[in-house]
Amino acid sequence: MSFVAMESKVLAKKIFSKEELFILDVRNEQEFGDWKIEGENIRHLNVPYFELLDGVEEIKDQIPVGKEILVVCAKxxxxVMISEMLSDAGFEVSYLKGGMKAWSEHMEPVKVGDLNSGGELYQFVRLGKGCLSYMVISNGEAAVIDATRMTDIFTDFANEKGVVIKHAFDTHLHADHISGGREIAEKNGAAYWLPPKDAEEVVFEYKALQEGQDVSIGNIMINIHALYSPGHTIGSTSLVIDETYLMTGDILFIDSIGRPDLAGLAQDWVSDLRDTLYNRYRELSEELIVLPAHFMITEELNDDGSVAKKLGTLFAENHGLNIESDEEFRKLVTENLPPQPNSYQKIRETNMGKITPEEEKQREMEIGPNRCAVR
Known part of the structure; x- marks a missing residue:
């Protein structure tokens, strides 16, 4: 038999199309338990590679015959070693090129829709990390929202579309991943926007993203309306684009709500979070399509791979938007929190410009799942 490499972009397409896939994950149990490749029709077997050094005989009957098999490790x-063993044992297998390290960095562009006033909106889905970034395109210009540190993905996409990036926005100071917004702005001579209440400790210049502002993209006035919506961070700011899309950052997700504790101020920010979700968002049109900065589970993906749902649907279905008691809400968002994101303090300092870690260190800091939501 034989074994070949599978690239992350091929794996992403399989997850989007809900294909069946059997994954043998040979990382240690703790790494696998903390973070793994997920998808609707994916089955897993976790056996650390060091338990297979003498061969794969003991796991042969746990691996399905006639199913597509992918072997995954950290890097x-x-x-590769285990795939070769399985191939010698008669299985046709693939291994994930670059391992979970590569999977963590892959982003898949998905077209969300055409804009009413001309132009297009794209969502960049980072399946391995649960991050969502965006690009608004109109008449030769583009804006990038909540970009990741893999900035070439956005600049290359803009080049393919023949547009110039004029603006880069961060809806808040991120704590679970390193922002690429400032780098994109510097590379393209664009403006970098950040909510000023999240920028009190930054050491670089930025444009203040504040409520009531309009920023046009292209000659066909596409307006990005900033909507101050504190709670996840004190400066968290939502964007209404083309009167159709609501970019909620990490305040509101499809199946959950944002955690208010990543600056150590959960008790102080709970009221802000509730006010945003239960009052400020209630004043908006329920027809707005919510586009968050993260997703938690692959079940939140639509059939086309996008993560989006109408605000009215979330008011009806999202548990975090349907808690009548202030006390119960406070308890939910202060007692049902997952572990802090890996290296989140260092990530915040990086996003403030206080430190500039080497690229490999940045990868290490981001390894692991998205943990921006209340469970």
């Missing part, structure tokens, strides 16, 4: 090396 690729161990999965």
């Amino acid at each position: 690729e090396g161990s999965s």
Whole structure:
């Protein structure tokens, strides 16, 4: 038999199309338990590679015959070794090129829709990390919202579309991943926007993203309306685009709500979070399509791979938007929190411009799942 490399972009397409896939994950149990590749029709078997050094005989009957098999490890090396063993044992297998390290960085562009006043909106889905970034395109110009540190993905996409990036926005100071917004702005001579209440400690210049502002993209006035919506961070700011889309940052997700504790001020910010979700958002049109900065589980993906749902639907279905008691809400968002994101303090300092870690260190800081939501 044989074994070949599978690239992250191929794996992403399989997850989007809900194909069946059997994954043998050869990382240690703790790494697998903390973070794994997820999808609607994915099955897993976790056996650390060091338990297979003498061969794969003991797991042969746990691996399905006639199913597509993918071997996964942290950086690729161990999965190549185990794939070769499985191939010698008669299985046709693939290994994930670059391992979970590559999977964490892959982003898949998905077209969300055409804008009413001309132009297009794209969502960049980072399946391995649960991050969502955006690009608004109109008449030769573009704006990028909540970009990740893999800035080439956005600049290359803009080049393919023949547009110039004029603006880069961060809806808040991110704590679970390193922002690429400032780098994109510097590379493209664009403006970098950040809510000033989240920028009190930053050491670089920025444009203040504040409620009531309009920013046009292209000659066909596409307006991005800033809507101050504190709670996840004190400066968290939502954007209403083309009177159709509501970019909620990490305040509101499809199946959950944002956690208010990543600056150590959960008790102080709970009221802000509730006011945003239960009052400020209630004043908006329920027809607005919510586009968050993260997703938690692959079940939140639509059939086309996008993560989006009408605000009115979330008011009806999202538990975090349907808690009548202030006390119960406070308890939910202060007692049902997942572990803090890996290296979140260092990530915040990086996003403030206080430190500039080497690229490999940045990768290490981001490894692991998205943890921006209340469970």
